[in-house]
Amino acid sequence: MSLSDRSRRGALAALLTATLSLAACGFTPAYAPNGAANSLQNAVLTFEPDTRQEYLLVQRLEERLGRPVSPTYALDVALTIESTGTAQSGGATRSQITGKATFALKRIGTKVILTEGRVETFTGYSTTGSTVSERAARSAAEERLMVILADQIVDRLILAAPDLP
Structure with a gap:
């Protein structure tokens, strides 16, 4: 069973929103070059x-x-x-x-x-x-x-x- 175009767009929009929210709050991975635990x-x-x-x-x-x-x-x-x-x-x-x-x-x-x-x-x-x-x-x-x-x-x-x- 495949997702409809509408469901796929909704899932992609949710993923994009979550990614942008993390970036906007200053999230960086702990071991990234500028990460806190590096x-x-x-x-x-x-x-x-x-x-x-x-x-x-x-x-x-x-x-x-x-x-x-x-x-x-x-x-x-x-x-x-x-x-x-x-x-x-x-x-x-x-x-x-x-x-x-x-x-x-x-x-x-x-x-x-x-x-x-x-x-x-x-x-x-x-x-x-x-x-x-x-x-x-x-x-x-x-x-x-x-x-x-x-x-x-x-x-x-x-x-x-x-x-x-």
Whole structure:
């Protein structure tokens, strides 16, 4: 089923209006050459990971922010992970992993905190399979959790980027 000419024109007009509205309000993509977060790209030195979870978090942070070439900022993160089982039909068949990350961004060479915050999220996995499948499910859940936490941290940094010196 194809759209009529009238529907197509209406859709194009709506798209054009939305585009012009964004341009009129001064919208620019965060990582554009003059974008607010451009100063963070390849400029944030992350902390040295000690655990698998920290490694996964740093890996995702570097995917989003780039690996530091000549770092301007240092990012410190304190990570807390908790696991709980949830009961269903008399026994625990799912587990939930909660992650909390407190972060602080500083200019390298100073102790002045430019921005800081705390992010929190959770994910779950099934515990009904074998020991091997349960370990694999937990590992995948931890990886998802670190990706979500890292994305939340980067989002907060992007929001703070226009105010960074």
